[in-house]
Amino acid sequence: MRPHVVAQVAVSVDGVTSGFAVDQARFYALATLWQEDVTLIGADTILAQEQALRSTERRAVRAAGPVLAVVDSRARVREWESLRELGYWSDVLALYADQTPARPLDSVIPELITGYDRVDLAEALELLGSRHHAQVVRVDSSGRLLAVLLELGLVDELALLVHPVVVGSGRRWAPAERYDLRLANAVEFEGGVVWLRYCMS
Ligand SMILES: NC(=O)c1ccc[n+]([C@@H]2O[C@H](COP(=O)([O-])OP(=O)(O)OC[C@H]3O[C@@H](n4cnc5c(N)ncnc54)[C@H](OP(=O)(O)O)[C@@H]3O)[C@@H](O)[C@H]2O)c1
Numbered sequence: 758m759r760p761h762v763v764a765q766v767a768v769s770v771d772g773v774t775s776g777f778a779v780d781q782a783r784f785y786a787l788a789t790l791w792q793e794d795v796t797l798i799g800a801d802t803i804l805a806q807e808q809a810l811r812s813t814e815r816r817a818v819r820a821a822g823p824v825l826a827v828v829d830s831r832a833r834v835r836e837w838e839s840l841r842e843l844g845y846w847s848d849v850l851a852l853y854a855d856q857t858p859a860r861p862l863d864s865v866i867p868e869l870i871t872g873y874d875r876v877d878l879a880e881a882l883e884l885l886g887s888r889h890h891a892q893v894v895r896v897d898s899s900g901r902l903l904a905v906l907l908e909l910g911l912v913d914e915l916a917l918l919v920h921p922v923v924v925g926s927g928r929r930w931a932p933a934e935r936y937d938l939r940l941a942n943a944v945e946f947e948g949g950v951v952w953l954r955y956c957m958s
Pocket of ligand 1: 765766767768774775798799800801802803805828829830831875876877878897898899900901902903905
């Protein structure tokens with residue numbers, strides 16, 4: 758069975774996902790509310806942090822933590838061991854497709870293969886449920902991966918952490934299509950950050 762899929766995005770008032778100081782502590786504190794079994798992240802989000810990952814202190818694997826699953830059809834991610842040892846996740850899982858380029862022969866990264874030239878996100882979620890016993894998957898994406906998941910009807914909940922700033926230019930989280938949402942909760946925090954939690958109706 759497909760797990761419950763939630764996505765949380767840090768945005769400006771005009772829906773831009775970068776170019777302002779994200780309240781990271783608040784973002785991750787709120788993210789823990791879902792107690793996800795799997796954190797689903799796109800390769801681009803990991804690649805944006807790879808430089809920093811290389812110099813981050815390694816920690817013990819967090820046995821009780823979620824599994825980090827990275828959508829990486831082109832096998833671009835390299836810092837798997839650093840990710841595993843960030844101290845947040847219990848393990849890592851590479852989501853690949855049939856046509857994903859060959860991995861290093863000595864690679865020991867667990868893989869889940871779906872789709873032909875790109876990861877089949879619907880099948881991947883089903884398998885995360887059936888093989889990995891995931892009940893809750895939290896998506897961490899600024900928009901591209903999230904837009905595809907929304908388009909495929911694979912998102913159950915969406916939370917926006919709205920920061921009190923208008924950025925003006927930059928990539929927006931919102932997809933091009935219309936979605937009707939049902940507000941489940943709204944909380945205002947110190948500093949004017951507002952958390953809006955929606956169910957997909
Ligand atoms: N503000 C926030 O809350 C927030 C959260 C997360 C990340 N970020 C920032 O956002 C940036 C990256 O975000 P992004 O939106 O560009 O990328 P992303 O969310 O990481 O999504 C890109 C990933 O989605 C995959 N993908 C796209 N379409 C697909 C499809 N049809 N089928 C299967 N897989 C598909 C891509 O696959 P391929 O590898 O095949 O291209 C790629 O791995 C980074 O700078 C990061 O720091 C911000």
